[in-house]
Amino acid sequence: MSxxxxxxxxxxxxxxxxxxxxxxxxxxRHGAVEDRAENVRRDR
Incomplete structure (x- = not known):
């Protein structure tokens, strides 16, 4: 390659x-990652 x-x-x-x-x-910075991690719903 040149x-x-x-x-x-x-x-x-x-x-x-x-x-x-x-x-x-x-x-x-805007918290989009943290909000998703805390609001995970699990069906148990």
């Missing part, structure tokens, strides 16, 4: 993983 292809691949991976990290931190 150097430019490797650089573009690394940039794309950073964008994808950065967006995933931002989404997770946003969900944790």
């Amino acid at each position: 150097a430019s292809a490797i650089v573009m691949m690394l940039v794309a991976m950073l964008i994808i993983w950065g967006g995933l990290a931002l989404a997770v931190t946003s969900l944790i």
Whole structure:
């Protein structure tokens, strides 16, 4: 692979993983993850 292809691949991976990290931190900050964990209903 050429150097430019490797650089573009690394940039794309950073964008994808950065967006995933931002989404997770946003969900944790707004409490969406905690609310779901506490409101789990179990049929027993």
